[in-house]
Amino acid sequence: MNITLNGAPLQTEIQDLARFLNSLFSETRVAVAINGSFVPRAQFEHTQIHEGDELEVLSPMQGG
Amino acid sequence: MFKLGEKSFHSRLLLGTALYPSPQIMMDAIQASGTQIVTVSLRRQAPQQAGGQKFWDLIRSLKVEVLPNTAGCHSVQEAVTTAQMARDLFETNWVKLEVIGDEYNLQPDPFGLVEAARTLVQQGFEVFPYCTDDLVVCQRLLGVGCRILMPWGSPIGTGLGILNLYQARVLRERLENVPLILDAGVGKPSHAAQAMELGYDGVLLNTAVAQSQDPVAMARAFAMAIDAGRVAHQAGLIPARDLAKPSTPVTGTPFWHQKA
Numbered sequence: 213m214n215i216t217l218n219g220a221p222l223q224t225e226i227q228d229l230a231r232f233l234n235s236l237f238s239e240t241r242v243a244v245a246i247n248g249s250f251v252p253r254a255q256f257e258h259t260q261i262h263e264g265d266e267l268e269v270l271s272p273m274q275g276g
Numbered sequence: 277m278f279k280l281g282e283k284s285f286h287s288r289l290l291l292g293t294a295l296y297p298s299p300q301i302m303m304d305a306i307q308a309s310g311t312q313i314v315t316v317s318l319r320r321q322a323p324q325q326a327g328g329q330k331f332w333d334l335i336r337s338l339k340v341e342v343l344p345n346t347a348g349c350h351s352v353q354e355a356v357t358t359a360q361m362a363r364d365l366f367e368t369n370w371v372k373l374e375v376i377g378d379e380y381n382l383q384p385d386p387f388g389l390v391e392a393a394r395t396l397v398q399q400g401f402e403v404f405p406y407c408t409d410d411l412v413v414c415q416r417l418l419g420v421g422c423r424i425l426m427p428w429g430s431p432i433g434t435g436l437g438i439l440n441l442y443q444a445r446v447l448r449e450r451l452e453n454v455p456l457i458l459d460a461g462v463g464k465p466s467h468a469a470q471a472m473e474l475g476y477d478g479v480l481l482n483t484a485v486a487q488s489q490d491p492v493a494m495a496r497a498f499a500m501a502i503d504a505g506r507v508a509h510q511a512g513l514i515p516a517r518d519l520a521k522p523s524t525p526v527t528g529t530p531f532w533h534q535k536a
Contacts, residue, residue: 240326
């Protein structure tokens with residue numbers, strides 16, 4: 213399955229969002245949007261990733 | 277005490293966390309400033325790295341309130357989604373709402389800002405809108421449910437201070453009971469003191485501290501300036517006048533000052 217993760221193409225076979233995040237982002241707390249729509253943390257386990265989805269995975273950073 | 281939403285604070289300085297020479301200097305500057313509120317942001321997280329988490333652990337260790345921003349957003353949809361992600365990430369309903377309308381001077385888009393603020397207030401956010409100093413835009417923001425306003429003094433990072441003093445004064449006079457925080461463009465402690473003398477409730481700044489030669493000392497300088505400006509406002513400043521008026525009493529003036 214081809215998806216876009218933070219603007220870059222990525223191939224994955226993991227459809228379950230929670231598992232996908234755990235495989236790549238176990239080191240940090242993240243917030244997620246799929247195709248421009250926010251996905252609440254409580255929905256991670258009930259959300260599936262589909263072919264062509266665009267994922268934004270954000271973490272805390274410095275800001276003004 | 278300084279009330280923002282449902283929370284009260286001693287410090288009227290809100291400090292950004294970006295652009296410091298090192299994480300340790302950022303931590304020391306935050307502590308030296310006495311601030312109780314720091315701004316933070318979100319970025320794309322690279323897989324298998326813990327950069328974001330390390331920063332978040334540092335901030336949490338300070339036990340200060342965090343105000344996430346929507347920096348870099350140019351549309352209502354981007355700003356709303358970023359705010360929702362920030363609420364999830366930082367576990368706060370506070371958001372410094374930025375909807376940028378012009379890339380050249382990073383001027384807020386007043387139309388998008390009002391629209392995004394309306395949506396976010398309806399979703400339970402405490403919206404701190406980063407806005408221009410236009411009175412009507414500020415009134416519209418209040419109209420859609422904002423309880424705090426953060427008008428700019430000058431464009432972000434310029435250090436020019438309050439460019440339109442008349443407008444800054446008008447906002448304070450017309451929006452008497454609304455917490456006003458001067459946000460952006462502050463370059464010197466005297467700029468912050470000026471805002472406080474005008475009766476602003478607080479000042480938000482970042483670059484002026486982080487990019488100074490000694491951020492920790494500069495953080496202290498801003499804290500003192502903000503305190504001085506606040507006390508001066510409460511003490512009641514004298515009105516400015518064009519003509520001189522003697523401060524030394526004229527009664528009993530010695531003979532050599534008396535006209536024949």
